[in-house]
Amino acid sequence: MLTLKQINENKEDVIARLSIKNFEGKDLIEEVIHLDTQRKTIQRKLDSLLAEQKALSKEIGNLFKQGKTDEANEAKQKVSDLKEDSKELATEMDNTEKSISSILLKIPNLPHASVPKGKTADDNVEVKSGGTIPSLPEDAKPHWELAKNLNLIDFELGVKITGSGFPVYKGKGAKLQRALINFFLEENIAAGYSEMMPPLMVNEDSAYGTGQLPDKDGQMYHVQTDNFYLIPTAEVPLTNVFRGVILNASDFPVKLTGYTPCFRREAGSYGKDVRGLNRLHQFDKVEIVQIEHPSKSYDTLDEMVAHVEGILQKLELPYRILRLCGGDISFTSALTYDFEVFSTAQEKWLEVSSVSNFESFQANRLMLRYREEGEKRNQLAHTLNGSSLALPRILAALIENNQDETGIVIPKALQPFCGFDRI
RNA sequence: GGAGAGAUGGCCGAGUUGGUCGAAGGCGCACGCCUGGAAAGUGUGUAUACCUCACAAGGGUAUCGUGGGUUCGAAUCCCACUCUCUCCGCCA
Numbered sequence: 140m141l142t143l144k145q146i147n148e149n150k151e152d153v154i155a156r157l158s159i160k161n162f163e164g165k166d167l168i169e170e171v172i173h174l175d176t177q178r179k180t181i182q183r184k185l186d187s188l189l190a191e192q193k194a195l196s197k198e199i200g201n202l203f204k205q206g207k208t209d210e211a212n213e214a215k216q217k218v219s220d221l222k223e224d225s226k227e228l229a230t231e232m233d234n235t236e237k238s239i240s241s242i243l244l245k246i247p248n249l250p251h252a253s254v255p256k257g258k259t260a261d262d263n264v265e266v267k268s269g270g271t272i273p274s275l276p277e278d279a280k281p282h283w284e285l286a287k288n289l290n291l292i293d294f295e296l297g298v299k300i301t302g303s304g305f306p307v308y309k310g311k312g313a314k315l316q317r318a319l320i321n322f323f324l325e326e327n328i329a330a331g332y333s334e335m336m337p338p339l340m341v342n343e344d345s346a347y348g349t350g351q352l353p354d355k356d357g358q359m360y361h362v363q364t365d366n367f368y369l370i371p372t373a374e375v376p377l378t379n380v381f382r383g384v385i386l387n388a389s390d391f392p393v394k395l396t397g398y399t400p401c402f403r404r405e406a407g408s409y410g411k412d413v414r415g416l417n418r419l420h421q422f423d424k425v426e427i428v429q430i431e432h433p434s435k436s437y438d439t440l441d442e443m444v445a446h447v448e449g450i451l452q453k454l455e456l457p458y459r460i461l462r463l464c465g466g467d468i469s470f471t472s473a474l475t476y477d478f479e480v481f482s483t484a485q486e487k488w489l490e491v492s493s494v495s496n497f498e499s500f501q502a503n504r505l506m507l508r509y510r511e512e513g514e515k516r517n518q519l520a521h522t523l524n525g526s527s528l529a530l531p532r533i534l535a536a537l538i539e540n541n542q543d544e545t546g547i548v549i550p551k552a553l554q555p556f557c558g559f560d561r562i
Numbered sequence: 563g564g565a566g567a568g569a570u571g572g573c574c575g576a577g578u579u580g581g582u583c584g585a586a587g588g589c590g591c592a593c594g595c596c597u598g599g600a601a602a603g604u605g606u607g608u609a610u611a612c613c614u615c616a617c618a619a620g621g622g623u624a625u626c627g628u629g630g631g632u633u634c635g636a637a638u639c640c641c642a643c644u645c646u647c648u649c650c651g652c653c654a
Contacts, residue, residue, distance in 0.1 A: 144617090182613050186623040193623090196635040200581040215634040222634085385610090506611095516617055517610085 140243045140350075140503050142519070143175050156249040159256055159465040164246060171242045178235045185228040192221050244353060248500040250465055251437075251474035257464025263477070264464065269448070270457035272481050273540050281484045282535040283415030285542060286312065289562055294415070304405065304413065304420030311562050315549075316423060318557035319530050320398050323425035326450050327527055332396035332427055337376030339399055340367040345379040348505045350471040360402050369402035373426035374524045378501060381430055385517055386509040392439060393430035396527065398423065416531035417489065423530040429523045430507065433499065436521035437474075440496045443525050444476050447492050450528060453552040456536055457481040459488065473498045480532065484539040489532040494525030538562075 146153055146168060157164035195218045202211035255264050286292035291312025297305040308316050328334055346352040346368045351359060360369035370376055377395050386393070401424050405413075412418055427446070431439045444460065451458045463475040472495040479488035499519035502508070508517040541548045547562040554560050 179613065182623080186613060189623060192634080197582060199634050203581090211634080218634045 140240075140500060141246055141249065142499070142503055143171070143239070143243075145249075147172060147175065153249060157247065159250045159254055160247055160468065161258065161466050162247055167242050167246060171239055171246075174235055174239050174242070178232065178239065181228055181232045181235060185225060185232055188221055188225040188228065192218050192225065195221075247470045248473050248497065250468060251496070251498075253462065254468060254474055255462060255464045258466040259464075260467050262464040263461040263467055266460050266462050266476070267448075268457075268459035269452060270455065270481075272457045273483055275483050275540075275542065276544070279484045279539070279542060281415065282482070282539045285538050285547065286415070289538075289546065291315070291538070291562070292416075302420070304418070306416070306419065311557075311559065314557050314559075315534065315553075315562075316530060318553055319533060320423060320425060322553055322556045323450065323528055324396060324398055326453075327396035327425065327427055327446075330394075330446050332394040335377060335380070335395050335397045337370075337373060337380075337397055337399065339370055339376075339402075340365075341370055341375050341379065342367060345375055345382065348379045348382045349375050349501055350504065351375060354470050357406060358404055360404060370399060371403050372401050372424065372526075373397045373399040374428060377426060377428040378505065378522055378524065381507045381520075381522075382505045384507055386430065386507075386520060388432060388509050388511045390509070391430065391432045391435070391520075395428045396425060397428075398425045400424075401529075416535040419531055424526055425528060425530075427525050427527045431521045431523060432509070433518070433521050436496050436498065436523060440474065440476075440494065440523055443494050443523060443527075447478055447494060447525060447527050451478065451480065451491075453550070454533070454537065455550045455552075456533070456540065457483075458491075469495070471495075471497055471500050473500065478526075478528075480536040482532070482536045482539050484542075485535075489536060490529075491532045491536075492526040492528050495523060497522045497524075 141153070150168060150172065154165050154168055157168075195214050199211050199214050199218070202208075202214065255262065257263065280288070283292075283294065287294075289312075290310055291308065293307040293309055294303075296307045297303075300307070324334060340362060343352065343366055346359065351368070351371060355371070359371050361367075362369065368375075376399075377397050380395070381393070400421055402421055403419075405418055405420060416422075427443060429439055429443065448458070448460065458478055458480050461477045461479065463472075463477055468475050475493055475495040477490050478492035478494070479490050481487075482489050498521050501522045502519040505522075507520050507522065509520045510517055537550070538547050541550070549557060549560050549562070
């Protein structure tokens with residue numbers, strides 16, 4: 140969430156930038172500033188009342204020791220009276236603070252200056268593309284047919300075991316999954332990321348920490364008996380590693396990668412968007428996360444984009460990179476680049492990665508700070524993350540684009556990881 | 563799941579007949595002295611948030627797992643919850 144300092148010091152700018160995200164924030168901003176002023180007034184009063192009580196209470200101890208019982212009892216009464224007042228103020232303070240934070244939770248992150256205006260995905264700006272879209276034979280098939288014919292994925296079996304959106308990978312299909320996971324992890328490790336295997340369920344604090352709650356409640360699977368959430372992305376556990384942590388400026392950049400399955404309820408999705416591997420309730424993804432110094436986070440974002448692009452090039456897939464417009468960018472992000480690969484048989488672009496800079500938005504909720512050498516005051520760090528990469532749509536594009544008369548050709552970079560060069 | 567013990571500052575650890583305890587002591591860390599240099603020794607400092615304020619100094623408030631209660635006053639007493647450890651049970 141935004142800090143009160145950000146809001147107080149740049150009110151007009153905050154409102155203007157929120158409007159890029161199509162968020163009408165004027166009223167909320169005004170209100171939160173007002174409440175904050177109120178809070179300060181209350182705290183001043185409350186603190187001085189408490190200070191008086193504290194001093195008197197100490198005095199009472201002394202008086203009793205000296206045997207001045209009458210004076211002590213007199214002071215007791217006085218403190219009791221003061222306490223009445225401070226109790227009221229404390230309640231007021233509490234309510235005001237609650238109102239403030241409930242408003243702050245509703246305000247999205249400020250978009251970066253380079254975020255284009257726009258309402259929908261059509262307004263996203265293509266910043267780069269690469270690879271070659273292959274020309275496929277007349278009878279080219281979409282991935283769900285290929286996967287079935289070649290016995291790589293059994294969607295019906297997944298329905299039987301669990302439900303739609305939970306595919307079963309079989310034989311070479313399963314091995315291809317493992318190969319992709321290893322390939323991605325090795326690429327990330329080679330780029331300086333440390334691997335971590337985090338829990339697949341997180342507690343409520345963690346879900347709040349990265350902003351999934353309260354914004355995306357209902358999109359996550361919730362294990363109610365234990366109040367755990369199944370992770371929708373490894374971003375949640377990996378970033379929460381740093382919840383409440385104070386780093387040294389010299390610790391930057393912190394680079395983590397991790398493979399996890401991801402679980403999403405995807406309520407409301409239907410039709411061709413969910414066909415085959417296009418949208419699943421459980422899918423595999425390798426994630427990259429960085430914690431960075433505020434002055435370097437945009438360079439780091441560029442570096443992460445270049446890194447993901449390099450992987451797509453090794454996979455020889457046709458891709459494009461989009462800068463998301465205000466209407467399509469997420470609640471928590473300041474700037475996001477989406478990667479899409481072209482699925483030739485479906486003739487459409489599929490999102491396979493989303494790389495974002497959250498600036499201090501997540502860090503504020505996480506209380507993730509750093510200490511500058513020689514400075515006393517702690518600052519909020521910047522957090523970034525990206526998929527590197529999400530498996531299902533990569534797999535979809537891979538088998539569609541590389542199909543020939545008798546099967547599927549495996550790209551060179553992947554062959555050492557799967558141990559075969561075609562299916 | 564059953565029985566018991568415990569949760570204190572970066573770490574270890576005192577404090578639980580309630581009072582001057584944000585908290586002894588040690589370690590670690592930072593800076594200084596000492597030294598040719600280092601070690602040892604020695605001195606000083608070393609939590610977080612908010613308020614006041616210039617995001618200075620100084621001052622104030624809160625925080626000893628979390629939330630509530632008793633009391634003039636709680637790390638210390640009471641209640642609930644969470645977590646950790648030990649033993650038993652179960653188990654990949």
